[in-house]
Amino acid sequence: MTTEAATRRMSGAPCWVSLMAHSLSATQEFYGALFDWEFRPGPQHLGPYARAFINGREVAGLGELAPDRQLPGAWTTYLASDDADATAEQIRCCGGTVGVGPLDADDAGRMAIAVDPQGAVFGIRQGRTMTGTAAVGEPGTPVWNELVTQETRAVGPFYENVFGYTSQAVVSADFDYLTLYLDGQAVAGIHGVGQALPQDRGAHWMTYFAVPDTDTAARRVVELGGQVLHAPRDSAHGRLAVAADSEGAVFTLVQPAA
Incomplete structure (x- = not known):
């Protein structure tokens, strides 16, 4: 990831x-x-x-x-x-x-x-002298970016044509996902969630931030006045939780898989 x-x-x-x-x-x-x-x-x-x-x-x-x-x-x-x-x-x-x-x-x-x-x-x-995120993979850094949209086929070609991605699809009865690649490296994803797309936010890019322990970080979010929108769960890429900060901005916590 x-x-x-x-x-x-x-x-x-x-x-x-x-x-x-x-x-x-x-x-x-x-x-x-x-x-x-x-x-x-x-x-x-x-x-x-x-x-x-x-x-x-x-x-x-x-x-x-x-x-x-x-x-x-x-x-x-x-x-x-x-x-x-x-x-x-x-x-x-x-x-x-x-x-x-x-x-x-x-x-x-x-x-x-x-x-x-x-x-x-x-x-x-x-970028010029400041080319982007300098720390990668450490706790507190963004480790993945994912477009959450209604369906991948409706928007995947747009990103492929604009940015030159190649893609690999995972489509089943209950999962619609497109991984975007540059020079063979996975750089981002597109997740089609169908009717589960939040009406208050619509299609949006999600940032995943690395944390040492997702459960501890989720509890800290609540202590700081934020919300946990989706409780911690295990995935192939690590333990995830979707949270919102004290003003409602949404992001994902991830404890990367070992």
């Missing part, structure tokens, strides 16, 4: 995750206590923003929504691009929408926010 650091730099690979929240200070307090993150100011081109660090290495970003934006807080997965402007044009040509940018973001490079044909929001990022 873990995407190695070198793979994260490949065009099309998830390279960064960022959360837009209503209270930056409260969100820093929640994730700092949950994942032992430290924070430093980041680029302010879209408003207050901080970068999260583990042992001096960048792992994620936290931004604050403008007071008049009544949007729910949510994590955004950014996919690497060698040319953000060309990727943005390809997104439009393949039926997606570019809502923000491309624009320059200091050392973070050139970025844009887009929406796929099924309504899931994602980012693209053309």
Whole structure:
């Protein structure tokens, strides 16, 4: 499940995750206590923003929504691009929408926010000196990104055409999943959940964060004012729990399989 650091730099690979929240200070307090993150100011081109660090290495970003934006807080997965402007044009040509940018973001490079044909929001990022998540596979770091949508066949071709993925499908009577590959390396997944797709969020990208013990982390989420939406369970990739932070932004905890 873990995407190695070198793979994260490949065009099309998830390279960064960022959360837009209503209270930056409260969100820093929640994730700092949950994942032992430290924070430093980041680029302010879209408003207050901080970068999260583990042992001096960048792992994620936290931004604050403008007071008049009544949007729910949510994590955004950014996919690497060698040319953000060309990727943005390809997104439009393949039926997606570019809502923000491309624009320059200091050392973070050139970025844009887009929406796929099924309504899931994602980012693209053309890095400069700061190329993306620096710590990989450690507790508190993002280790997998997965699109949760109604069905894989409705959106899989869009991502394949825009980012050049090859894919491998797992489709059965009760499971619809597409693993996306770059140069033979699994970099992300698409999970079709049918009518189980949450109506309040619709299609969305899910970020998986590594933890030493999923059950302990799930209890800590509740102590910090969050919720456990799906209780810890075992899977082929480790022990998982779906949680929401103190503002309702959803993410997954994973204790990777040994």
